[in-house]
Amino acid sequence: MPSLYDIPPWLIRTFAVAFGLIWGSFLNVVIHRVPRGESVVRPASKCPNCGQPIRPWNNIPVLSWVLLRGRARCCGARISPRYVLVEAASGLMALAIVEVLLLPMPPETTLLRVAVVFVSALALVLALMAAAFIDLEHMYIPDPIPYGLTVIGLATHSLRDVGWRDAVVAAAGSFLLVWLVFGVLYRWVRGRTGMGMGDAKLLMVAGAWFGWKGAAFALMAGAVQATVAAAIALVVRGKIDEPEAVTREREEILAQVAAIEDPAERARAERELETDPIFETSPDGNALLRIPFGPFLALAMIEYLLVGDALAQRYLGWLAY
Ligand SMILES: [Zn+2]
Numbered sequence: 001m002p003s004l005y006d007i008p009p010w011l012i013r014t015f016a017v018a019f020g021l022i023w024g025s026f027l028n029v030v031i032h033r034v035p036r037g038e039s040v041v042r043p044a045s046k047c048p049n050c051g052q053p054i055r056p057w058n059n060i061p062v063l064s065w066v067l068l069r070g071r072a073r074c075c076g077a078r079i080s081p082r083y084v085l086v087e088a089a090s091g092l093m094a095l096a097i098v099e100v101l102l103l104p105m106p107p108e109t110t111l112l113r114v115a116v117v118f119v120s121a122l123a124l125v126l127a128l129m130a131a132a133f134i135d136l137e138h139m140y141i142p143d144p145i146p147y148g149l150t151v152i153g154l155a156t157h158s159l160r161d162v163g164w165r166d167a168v169v170a171a172a173g174s175f176l177l178v179w180l181v182f183g184v185l186y187r188w189v190r191g192r193t194g195m196g197m198g199d200a201k202l203l204m205v206a207g208a209w210f211g212w213k214g215a216a217f218a219l220m221a222g223a224v225q226a227t228v229a230a231a232i233a234l235v236v237r238g239k240i241d242e243p244e245a246v247t248r249e250r251e252e253i254l255a256q257v258a259a260i261e262d263p264a265e266r267a268r269a270e271r272e273l274e275t276d277p278i279f280e281t282s283p284d285g286n287a288l289l290r291i292p293f294g295p296f297l298a299l300a301m302i303e304y305l306l307v308g309d310a311l312a313q314r315y316l317g318w319l320a321y
Pocket of ligand 1: 047048051072074
């Protein structure tokens, strides 16, 4: 059975970065198409501006964007730096996984185990990045991401020294806790929800992958970083804007309801709107300050994957049991 000993580290690094870059390119497709209800497989990539198909050699991760100076080859339209950012981050994350999780393994570790650790960890990081970017733009997280990651986490728990029971109980417990506290209790007391179901499902992922300690870390580190980011945004810009897509979605829904001809049916649709979180307002009538928490939960989980043991020992020693 070939082991880690048989492959030189430079080859592992090169392979991992290339693998990460290619999947990073796919990640851009997921982030753009999934919230729009489009297939991630077909059709092939098209220029978002003029609709011409993008040739594979103009679609090389990072390199194409740099060579074309951030513009489309076909029509010269500006291409969002998000694309190159996501690709570069995916390559870097793959390299970080190699350095932190793979190379420190004992040399006799079988290549099969090395590959499973790499692929599962990269799937976690990339899917969390997709969830973060989609949540930032659209204020929701597509269900297949947290459900898929929970299944992968439970299936690979033994690779991370997390007991099967701990993983299952922490996953279900984290979800129920957030749902009960923020979905039910907070709603009952304050009349509105504090965190979304998407956040509850992301915390379920943390439980399935890292047990109670990881879920507690994700919740706390996520909350601290979200608070710091909100404070910085308030200081720098004076206010926190909601994503444009959310404003647009609200206008579209209102237009649809206004277009309903039957008065009884329109009244029913208007009543339904009152329970839609997108229309919730604060007591002074303004739209609620909406900071998506998902990106910060995702960030905290990536931190826990890569530097969690050291951080948990330092700050969460009291949780050890
Ligand atoms: Zn074009």
